[in-house]
Amino acid sequence: MMNEKVSNETTAEEEADVLLQKLLHLKQYEVPEVARMTRNKQNIMRQVRQAQMEKRKPLLDLLELNIPWFFAEPKYGIAALFVAFVGLQYVGMNAKNSATSTGIYTSTANVASFEQDVPVNIVTNRYPSLPSNYPLFGEPQGDQSVIPAAFEYK
């Protein structure tokens, strides 16, 4: 009796399932208008192309976009590259020199500083010292003129 009841319920459920499946199956006949779908696909591809354009461009493309003259006339481009190369070399050399001579990154051996005070022998007496009683002038001559006395440096 019980089994029969369960069996009946199962059958009813199965029937309801089948009926529902049939109803849902009908939804497959809901079809969109072809024109709307075509337009939708076109809109998708338009947006996709737009997205593609907005994607990050490669570095070369960006350069071409920003400095077109560089690419339009290659000889100027090469010349500009050469100038840039020389300039960079110059800047690099300067940077190297300044790094080896001063600054916090240089070794102690290269640190520029004031030179140590070296005792200097200052010559205070450039002239030979003379005895205090050394006569500067000779005896007056007959016309009372005096002439410096000659002296000998010892």
Added chain:
Amino acid sequence: MVGNVNLEPDELPDDEEPVSGAASEEDVVEDDGPSDDELVLKAQQGDIQAFDLLVERYHSRIYSLTYNMTSNREDAEDLTQEIFVKAFEALPRFKGKSSFYTWLYRIGVNKTINYRKKRNRKRALSLDSFDQDIKLDDDYHDLTAKGSPLRSISLSELQIKLNEALQGLSEKHRTVVVMHDMQGIPHDEIAKVVGASVGTVRSRLFYARRQMQNELSEFMK
């Protein structure tokens, strides 16, 4: 192989790639022409034409998914557009761990659920019209046969009732019903798309059907 079982589909990153085992029949090329893998590779290299072919191949299925999830054709069109554009933008991150189809579906399901959440209200139905071929269908004949409760209502009334019942389901229940009962996607594929176990998918399907039967009880006699 199942993705992250603990996450609901709406919590999964939009373009996270579900890991797939052997390719299902859906993965393989259906019509003549290059395979999905070839087209994806070309599209990743910037070939727009290749992506155009992918759009052509999957447009109707993605539209069908979004339409049945929303029962609103304007929303479905917007969503279809957003899904393909999102897929294109995320294509460089697609590594081929799953089929393109499964990956696209995952984006589709997540986008649709998030779209509905953002709106935070039920939209009015805006339905596509029935194809006249419906009258040639055997199921239609059975349902409208003499003595059937459906005999007394018009086709448009039936359409509205059916869509209202579908919209009465929760997002996750509607997702499995749409994918399984309307689009014929197997349980394991659905599991990969929604990031749940096969058991969870079956269980959701069971409850969703019961709820729909209750909603449509007047036709279930």
